[in-house]
Each structure stands twice: as C-alpha cells, then as structure tokens.
Amino acid sequence: MIAADIDRMDRLAATGSSPVHRASPLARTLAAAAAVAAAVLAESAAAAAVVAGIVLLWGAVARAEPHRMVLRALAPLPFLAVVFLLHPETRPERMALLLLRALSSALALVLLLSTTPFVDCLRVLGVVLPRSLAAALAVLYRSLFILLRASSHAAEAARLRGVRAGPGAMVGGLLLHAFERMENVACVMHARGVDAPDPDRADALRPRALDAVPLGFAAAALAVSLLSRGAA
C-alpha cells in the first residue's frame, strides 16, 4: 500500500500543473512549514479543525486528491490511541485537539510531497542541511522505489510458485539486493562527487508570481492558529 501511495504522490508532484505546483519549491516548502507550525500552535480543537480545512482547500486547489490526503494522514492515529489508553484522564476536547493537530500537520506534509518533487524539496532543504545528509536522503528516496518494486516482485514470485519463504530469506534477500545496489550507487556518487554543489538549486529558490498561492493559504492557517491562542 505504501508503494501505491508514494507512487501516486510522486506522480502528482511531477505532473501537476495547478497554481500551487507553479509556485517556487521554496514557497511551497515554507508554506508547508508554516502550516505545520499553525497546526502545532492551535490552542483549540475548533482552530485545529479550521487549519485542517484550510489545508484541504489548499489541496483541492492543488488538485492533490484531498480525500486521499486525509487517508494518508491518518497514520498518527495508532500512537494517539496508545496515548489515550495510557492517559484515560484526558478530556474529550483535549483528545480532539491532539487528533486534529496531528492530522492537520500530517496533511500539510502530504500536500507538500504531492505538489513538490522530492528532489526539489531536497534542493530547498539543502540550504540548511549538510550536503552529505541531503545526499543520503536522495539515495533513500530513489532506493525506496527500487526496493518497493523488488519486494513486490519477490512476494509475487513466491506466491506464484507456492513458496512459503521464511523471513530470513525474504527480508534478507531484499536487504542483499539493496546492498548490492548500494555498491553501484556508491560508485556513481563517488564519480559524480557527493560534495559538488547542485547547479539547479538557484532555480528552486527563485521567487515566482504564484508563490502567493501556497503562502496565502499558510498565512491564513497561521492567522487562525495565532488568533485561537490570543482568544485562549
């Protein structure tokens, strides 16, 4: 399932042509960060719900499949279920606030990845991250697709042959495949130069006319959140 999700988000980010997609990667990343801040700073469940609503509207403008965004952003629920199980004194309104904060923030990040190719996010993050860390993240993202495909092929092959392989051979085989590929990736990284500056970074940071779209949504979310704090 994660393979389909990542594939779909990546395709949306790479092929989208909405006003949000045409904003600069820098504006989209800053807007997502501001939306996460808005979610975390919300002091009431109503404010957090409005922030979530703004992010969903933003997702609709970006044609990023808001209904799927919601499903993808439900992953924090198990942790919160455990928290509430261990803290039965938590009031319902507090539970609602924590749920909506986590949901809004996850929505903002899913939206970022549904509108901005990962490589563009890395170009922006590369301003603050060490190059070696950005390089490792780039390898991670590329390897993710390769490994997901390999694991799906292995599972399908085992199913078709009626083989019930143990976890050692299945997971170990997958890791073996990953590490053998890693040897090649290391060669390529060495040949290209891990420390070489990215020639396309300047373009990712250049302001564009439609930057106001994601930044406007993020400012609205932040304003709602700060107002809720003022009211509290």
Place this chain on the structure above:
Amino acid sequence: MVCYALLYGPGRGRAVTHLHVPDGVLPWWAAVGALAIAALLVAAALAGRRGPEGARFLARVGVMAAALIVAMSLPLGPGVHLSLAPLAGMMLGPAGGFLAAFLANGALSVLGHGGLTALGINGLFLGAQAAAGAGLFALLRRPLGVRAGAVATTATVLAAAAAAGLLAIRALPVDADHGHGEEEHAAEWGVWVVAALALAALAVEAWVTASVVAFLARVRSDLVHGGGSPRPRTSGEPA
C-alpha cells in the same frame, strides 16, 4: 513510539507502520531539546566521512533507511510489521544505524506520518535502538553465536525500548489541566494492554531479525557489522 505495535489503520485494511510521535503532542521544550541532541549526534555520525569511503557509507545509510521503511510496510500477519532498527545497527554499526533510523523517521514524517516537529524524539528513540543493537550484538555474537546473539540483542533492545516508551508516554503531560484521579486504575489496565501487544511484536521481531542476520552472515558476512572481510572490489569501484 512503540515501534512494533500491532495496530491497523482505520478503514483501509492496511497495516499502519510503526507508532511514532506525531506533531502537537510534545511540549515545545522537549521537541526542541531532542532535536538539538539528535542534530549533534547526526553531525558526529557524519563527521570525517569523506572520499570514497564516505560515499559508500552514505549510500549504505540511504539504502538501509529505505529498507527500514519498506520493511515497516511489509505485513507479517494481521497488523504485524517490523521496525528492524536493531538490525540496522547490526548491519551498519552504531553511527550508520543511528543515521539510517533518523533518516527513515524523517522520510516517514513527510509520507503521511507527520511528526516533523517531533523528529528529534522519534529519531533519538529509533536511533538509540539501532545504536544499542550494534553495541550489544558486538558483545554477544562471539559467546552466543550469530543467531542467538541476534535474538538476545533484539529482545533486550526492544524490551528496553518498549519499557522506556511506555514510561515516556505515561509521563507525557497530555492534559495538564486535568488531574489524575479515579482514572489511575484504567491507566494501569492500558499499560498491560500495550505491554502485551509490544511483547508479542517483540517476539516476532526478534525471530525475524535473527533469521535475517543468520541469512546474511551465511550469504555475505561482510554485510553484518564486525563480520567477515568485504568482498573483493571490482576494478570499476572506488578504492
């Protein structure tokens, strides 16, 4: 946070990957403090990684982090999945394992799990399991052998992580305005439920990790940290 919990995603019939702290739960000082500590550890793990060996290390870390995410998405039964953090440590050593776990958490946070502001805590929690897995496995593999050493390491690390996770969640100021009262008994019940789930998942993870480490030790022992010598490099590879 308890990375091997057995919970299913609502309404989708898919296994939600490991529990990690989402945004908006931690007090700001805990989030910022943990992020600062994690940043220092990441910087220490990256220090001096230059040249061909540095590139090889980064590629290993990146691929292992991707493998962690893939492993977390492979259901092994109803809702059961792996975290493989101790395994990352056993394969890459403490620094590489920590980095891989940290990066896997970072990537998961933008793939729908949230937790960007809790990246420090999540990274430290999973990274500590990887680093502890590396250290403990190095101690136990000689006296116990590869398979038993991996089982003992994984069980110890994950049990300690589960206990620490439970204590940390209990200590979280979730609803500071509301005092603890009659709910104490209910909370105790909750602890037992979560502990039982964690224990079951721990057993599965220990078995899988041991199988994987034994398989790799047999097939390519250089991939297990402290294992045999690396395979000979071909002429096209960096020296």
